Amino acid sequence: MEEVEIHAEKTARKEKKGLIRGMPVSPGVAEGHAHYLGESIGFDQIEYDEAEDIVSEISRLKAAFARSQEEIITLAKHVKDMSGQDEAIMDVQVMSLQDRSFKNKIIAHIKEGSCAEYALKKAVLKYVEFFSNMEDSYLRERGSDIEDIGKRVLRNLLGYEGQETRQFTRKTVVIASDISPIDLIGLRQDNLKGIVLSRGGKTSHAVILAKSFEIPMVIGVRDMLDIVKENDFLIVDGTSGLVFSKPPQVIIDEYVRLKAEKAHKLQRLDALRDLEAKTKDGYEIKLGANIGLLSDLELVKKYGADHIGLYRTEFPFLARKEFPSEEEQFLLYKKIVEGAEGISVTIRTLDVGGDKFLSYLDYPREQNPYLGWRSIRVSLELDDIFRTQIRAILKASAFGHIKILFPMITLVSEVKRIISFLDEEKSSLKKRGVPFDATLNIGIMIEVPGAVKILDRLLHYINFVSVGTNDLIQYTLAVDRNNQKVASLYDPLHPAVISTILDVVSICKKNNKEVSICGEAASNPYCAYLFTAIETDKLSMNPASIPVIKDLIRKTRLTDAKKALNRVLLMEDSSEITSYLGKLLPNSKFKLISES
Numbered sequence: 001m002e003e004v005e006i007h008a009e010k011t012a013r014k015e016k017k018g019l020i021r022g023m024p025v026s027p028g029v030a031e032g033h034a035h036y037l038g039e040s041i042g043f044d045q046i047e048y049d050e051a052e053d054i055v056s057e058i059s060r061l062k063a064a065f066a067r068s069q070e071e072i073i074t075l076a077k078h079v080k081d082m083s084g085q086d087e088a089i090m091d092v093q094v095m096s097l098q099d100r101s102f103k104n105k106i107i108a109h110i111k112e113g114s115c116a117e118y119a120l121k122k123a124v125l126k127y128v129e130f131f132s133n134m135e136d137s138y139l140r141e142r143g144s145d146i147e148d149i150g151k152r153v154l155r156n157l158l159g160y161e162g163q164e165t166r167q168f169t170r171k172t173v174v175i176a177s178d179i180s181p182i183d184l185i186g187l188r189q190d191n192l193k194g195i196v197l198s199r200g201g202k203t204s205h206a207v208i209l210a211k212s213f214e215i216p217m218v219i220g221v222r223d224m225l226d227i228v229k230e231n232d233f234l235i236v237d238g239t240s241g242l243v244f245s246k247p248p249q250v251i252i253d254e255y256v257r258l259k260a261e262k263a264h265k266l267q268r269l270d271a272l273r274d275l276e277a278k279t280k281d282g283y284e285i286k287l288g289a290n291i292g293l294l295s296d297l298e299l300v301k302k303y304g305a306d307h308i309g310l311y312r313t314e315f316p317f318l319a320r321k322e323f324p325s326e327e328e329q330f331l332l333y334k335k336i337v338e339g340a341e342g343i344s345v346t347i348r349t350l351d352v353g354g355d356k357f358l359s360y361l362d363y364p365r366e367q368n369p370y371l372g373w374r375s376i377r378v379s380l381e382l383d384d385i386f387r388t389q390i391r392a393i394l395k396a397s398a399f400g401h402i403k404i405l406f407p408m409i410t411l412v413s414e415v416k417r418i419i420s421f422l423d424e425e426k427s428s429l430k431k432r433g434v435p436f437d438a439t440l441n442i443g444i445m446i447e448v449p450g451a452v453k454i455l456d457r458l459l460h461y462i463n464f465v466s467v468g469t470n471d472l473i474q475y476t477l478a479v480d481r482n483n484q485k486v487a488s489l490y491d492p493l494h495p496a497v498i499s500t501i502l503d504v505v506s507i508c509k510k511n512n513k514e515v516s517i518c519g520e521a522a523s524n525p526y527c528a529y530l531f532t533a534i535e536t537d538k539l540s541m542n543p544a545s546i547p548v549i550k551d552l553i554r555k556t557r558l559t560d561a562k563k564a565l566n567r568v569l570l571m572e573d574s575s576e577i578t579s580y581l582g583k584l585l586p587n588s589k590f591k592l593i594s595e596s
């Protein structure tokens with residue numbers, strides 16, 4: 001922990017109030033006023049009330065419809081700007097608002113004497129009941145669309161501001177129990193300075209987005225309600241996990257100093273932008289960026305990524321109400337690859353399930369979604385959707401350097417099927433004269449320990465491997481990556497994790513296959529030091545971490561790192577490893593997420 005943070009924590013402890021500790025997940029310091037994201041108002045709170053003036057109730061309703069439509073359009077534009085997806089995302093909601101029969105039903109209830117809120121409730125609940133009896137999951141989902149839109153109109157009738165389209169007029173720290181990736185996209189704005197959650201997971205996709213937005217975030221904060229009130233001034237330290245409510249001047253001063261120090265450090269790191277990530281004795285690791293949104297391309301340039309090691313395609317899918325068409329996907333991937341300006345882009349096919357659910361996909365009820373129908377298993381079953389995505393990626397490959405990556409592989413037969421789909425789609429494009437890159441490299445993600453055991457066989461069919469540490473850790477250690485209760489067991493420096501990753505890299509090297517490590521552990525300096533020792537070819541991480549890791553690699557001697565790795569491999573647990581690496585890398589001054 002950095003000196004200034006220790007000092008700040010000690011001072012706050014002396015004050016014995018206003019200090020909360022959580023788990024740091026997105027680094028940096030935020031200052032702003034607390035704003036609780038309220039649970040949205042529900043229809044169960046609406047009771048019958050008589051309309052005093054029918055004409056004015058109808059005009060209230062119409063005004064609420066108009067405001068709701070404006071909100072949706074703003075939100076859709078926001079999502080479009082960042083994800084590159086078209087406005088289809090909110091089409092269903094806009095259509096519901098424009099649907100005359102929906103509005104007329106509510107007006108009819110008002111004419112019968114109900115106030116606008118109750119009339120709305122009656123109409124919405126009728127629709128919800130109607131759709132909930134449908135066999136088809138797509139139609140059942142339409143019921144929840146109507147309910148969502150109904151709640152939005154209700155909020156506007158009651159004069160509540162829309163949460164996701166809210167414009168903060170001053171620096172704000174959002175506080176919530178949890179937040180979905182799509183809500184976070186909607187809330188993103190200059191005045192959103194920090195996020196504090198009482199729940200959340202270290203490698204949840206909201207956290208991954210917060211990092212790419214460079215918004216400090218602390219999760220797993222308990223007793224928040226007792227300490228933080230709406231509008232309280234907060235300092236959120238996403239590097240140490242400390243949250244200060246109404247901090248005394250001495251803490252504020254400490255953070256002013258810390259900010260100046262950090263700015264200085266960043267300036268120094270900025271000078272590394274165009275240098276190689278090469279150890280003192282000449283071993284070079286290519287440092288790539290993980291991205292999920294079109295807007296992340298700015299960060300790729302800002303932090304000087306060598307390549308895009310992971311483009312998670314599911315974010316744009318999550319932001320929609322139905323599967324994007326082949327053309328929509330093609331245009332998006334083309335924009336990404338053109339925006340990458342010559343560096344390679346590894347596009348990962350859809351990786352849903354686990355904690356990423358598409359509202360328009362019918363999921364089975366599962367006891368353990370992470371061990372169930374997720375990722376490549378979904379794609380291989382919904383092969384029309386999978387082939388559509390493959391075609392879109394192939395077509396985009398004519399416009400830049402694309403590599404295709406398949407997630408969560410556990411079987412050779414999965415790879416064989418994927419290759420046969422790829423071959424079929426390639427020959428059909430060829431027949432139609434549609435250009436694509438015939439030399440496109442094919443990669444698989446190694447995220448399951450079982451796949452490591454058959455890696456030599458999997459490698460026959462592919463060109464490269466990408467290690468997804470976020471999942472590999474949860475499957476190696478049997479720890480749900482999003483479960484706060486067992487978060488302390490989720491440990492990238494567990495000896496089993498390190499030796500599993502070592503196995504993957506060694507097998508790839510032996511078979512002359514390129515290997516990259518792309519989970520969040522790649523940006524953990526202690527892990528990155530060990531991954532250097534292992535001689536991985538590439539690391540890929542949230543773009544803002546690239547300069548820090550580059551600096552570390554450039555200060556490292558590979559021969560020393562190898563000696564350290566050999567000692568680490570004999571150690572019993574991660575606390576021994578952490579304290580050893582802490583002594584070895586005293587000047588790195590990094591606060592490790594695993595330390596919290």
Ligand code: PEP
Pocket residue numbers: 203310312351447467468469470471472518519520
């Ligand atoms: C991983 O599992 O490490 C990974 C990069 O994939 P995701 O975080 O999207 O599951």
Ligand code: MG
Pocket residue numbers: 407447468470471
């Ligand atoms: Mg994964």
